[in-house]
Amino acid sequence: MDNYYNNNGFGTDNQNNQNNQNEGNYYSPQQNQNRQFYTPPVYNMPPQNNYPMGNVKPRKKNKTLLVIIILIIVCAFVGTVGIGMALYNGSGSGSSSKTSQSQSAEDSNNEADDSAAASVVGSDEAAKNDNDGNLTAAGVASKSKASCVGITVYTQQSAYSYFYNYGQSSDSGEKVASGEGSGVIMSESNGKTYIMTCAHVIAEGSSFTVTLDNDKEYDATLIGYDSQTDIGVLSINATGLQIAEFGDSKDIEVGEDCVAIGCPGGLTFKNSVTRGIVSALDVPVSSSIGYNNECIQVDAAINPGNSGGALFNMQGQVIGINSSKIASTEYEGMGFAVPSNTAVETANSLIKNGYVAGRAKIGITYNTLANYRSSNAILNALEEKGFKKAEGTMVIQEIDSESDLKNSNIKQYDMIVAIDGKTLTSVDVMTSALSKKKPGDTVTLSIARIENNKIKTFEIKCKLIESK
Helix, strand or coil: CCCCCCCCCCCCCCCCCCCCCCCCCECCCCCCCCCCCCCCCCCCCCCCCCCCHHHCCCCCCCHHHHHHHHHHHHHHHHHHHHHHHHHHHCHHHHHHHHHHHHHHHHHHHHHHHHHHHHHHHHHHHHCCECCCCCECHHHHHHHHHHHEEEEEEEEECCHHHHHHHHCCCCCCCCEEEEEEEEEEEEEEECCEEEEEECHHHHCCCCEEEEECCCCCEEEEEEEEEECCCCEEEEEECCCCCCCCCECCHHHCCCCCEEEEEECCCCHHHCCEEEEEEEEEEEEEEECCCCCEEEEEEECCCCCCCCCCCEEECCCCCEEEEEEEECCCCCCCCCEEEEEHHHHHHHHHHHHHHCCCCCCEECCEEEEEHHHCCCHHHHHHHHHHCCCCCCCCCEEEEEECCCCCCCCCCCCCCCEEEEECCEECCCHHHHHHHHHCCCCCCEEEEEEEEEECCEEEEEEEEEECEECC
């Protein structure tokens, strides 16, 4: 039989390894891979009709036709002379008539000019509204761009890191711009304006600036961010800015038009506008900490830098916060946005509490079983105990002082293999279960423990605490 343990029971190369989580769902497009450039074929002019001159016979002269033409010319000349004499004899009335006609023509031209001017105004309005009373993409941009901002993220580098990157010595390190994203003005209170963005845009930053549509720049303060929903909030010391109007994401319909405004590629392309449709609703997209969020799928162009920017409906209301896309040569036009209802609820809780209230947790830190050399042997043993494909097994590292497990017989390196009877085939099983619970709820945990080179399993009740 394989040994299940080495040192502290698992034979890991680094007992303090933390769970290797993804950095987020925003993937930069692959550069210069499988790009296909299509050049339209040359447009060939149709061939000319070049008839051989040898086949064309000259026409015979027709004397009768010549005589008729001469008579027509003479009659036209005589008629012209007669009209000239008549105009000469009635010059007074003719002059008056001419003046009247000129004035009428001038009035007609003025009316035409007025009509043209009114038409131009009408066309401009029509460009912003469609026949159903909705805004066009131009109308959405005109109404909403002032509430969309660019965000620059700075990190404080150590002296060693600064020297390594820039070849210059520094005693305290330097503040370096490390990224750019998008945001939307969500509210104003107590002399501050709050900016909603994505958590993955600001999570690694030490300081921030916010750039308005008119290029005015403000230093920003971090209020908080939530990696589960990928929503974060900054504040700036300003008032009187245009606040975005938020729509109800429950009213979204598949196939309806939408407009994304943000900074693809950074502030160089600040507040670029792209248009598409809502492709799907409630699409599960994994967050950076493993929780599945139900997102809006759109085919509007979403690129690096669009993260945190607004997705608008055709009334100019924010219905989502653009957060991620599938970037691959095999996929095209698959972007995702956090629904506005989720984003607003999360952001308001961050502003009020500094965290998202009402979240439940067990109260442990853990490592994944895959980080241990003996993981295959343990998985085989767990399968014999009835826990099939338990790759999401969580190895307990520490127990919080507030956790309900603190006063139980649970020990370090015990393994959670199931919650409420559901085997942890992945960590997502746990995060999904907890997302449906509230603080104070009780769950049943299936625990596996290695003793004397054997695995025993048992169950324990755990009262959930609030995650802050």
